[in-house]
Amino acid sequence: MGRRKTFDEQAVIDSAIAVFSEHGYAGTDVGLVCERANIGRSSFYNTFDSLDAVFLRALRDYTATGIPAREHLLTSDLPAPALLFERLGGELAQQCANEKRIGCLSANTAAELGREVDAVCTILDPDRAAWLETYQTLITRGQADGHIRDDLDPKSSGELVQSVLAGLRVSARVMPAEDVDAQARTFVAALCTPAGAETF
Amino acid sequence: MGRRKTFDEQAVIDSAIAVFSEHGYAGTDVGLVCERANIGRSSFYNTFDSLDAVFLRALRDYTATGIPAREHLLTSDLPAPALLFERLGGELAQQCANEKRIGCLSANTAAELGREVDAVCTILDPDRAAWLETYQTLITRGQADGHIRDDLDPKSSGELVQSVLAGLRVSARVMPAEDVDAQARTFVAALCTPAGAETF
DNA sequence: ATTTTATTGGACACATCTGTCCAATATATT
């Protein structure tokens, strides 16, 4: 046998996730990813086929991180409004904690590429569908508990949560963290009955 | 005197607005703009200094289109919820009417560049501030009229309208138009008292 | 017709990025 791999392939993908999140698809080049990952260009091309392939794999891996997050939301006993705020506020706090206010790769990619690239849609469509179903389930449960207004349509409310998160992520790029948090709180409050608003 | 200018400088800027809206800052090159504007590269550089300069001018001109829109919202006698839905639904319908689902240049730019470029912030910051003030004024008025829930903070609610519009624009890039419209309706309904929900 | 200005295509230097290739070096196994 010979020399073993010294860098972790997955760590390079994680770097790629960070760089693509920060600079977007069109704004990222191989040099940036290699620099972030502390590997040489040659090592990059020895290990991966192309920058585009790495982008798709980064996007796939990134969306996979949502699986345990959805699992948590669906199994927790906390009231629905508290879970919704935990989700929104948590994601936004994480984004604001970073100096560069790097947003979510999925949302950034949807905003940048729309439906232009089939391979991207193949990754993002099921991910979005899974999130929408999770949000809708949460809202329906909250309505049954009397925490969430029952005059709101569960399907479009669930979709709205997804849209609001995307919009708050844009705001988080350019506005103070406290303002974004207050917006998230106001949004969840608007979905709530008076009783529900006490629960988060 | 000699030959007169055959193309309208402003029409080129309008083309630039369209191209930058569609492909983003990093994804746009001079050739795309010239093609869209039906002028030669040389004509472009005879008239403008650089692609970056055209981008900034396009952004400036685009934000200026908001001035009459805000004026309308602030002077109309319609109930606040109706005006909010007119604003959200109108912008989104316009975006969905286009085959490519091209979004708003300001929102796209904020999402893509964040606070990285000073010249961009100089343009977008006052524009955003003007919109936030408009939304907040509308919400305060709606609360006074009993159309909008008065347990919602007017400042963060106004900011939330701006964020929601940005988020719905992302969704409008990838989701069916009817879904996006239903989301806008659900959002305005969530801001409303039962009485207010009747007004739009 | 002549002059003045606008526009165009093409060529250019310069820069950047991609993906490939090779020679040199480092690190593991036998």
Add this chain to the structure above:
DNA sequence: AATATATTGGACAGATGTGTCCAATAAAAT
């Protein structure tokens, strides 16, 4: 020590993009 594999830097061709320049052409004025 010998061997096998990993990694690296550098060089490379090809593509693409920017901004400049010039010669040719088109259209308006006098």
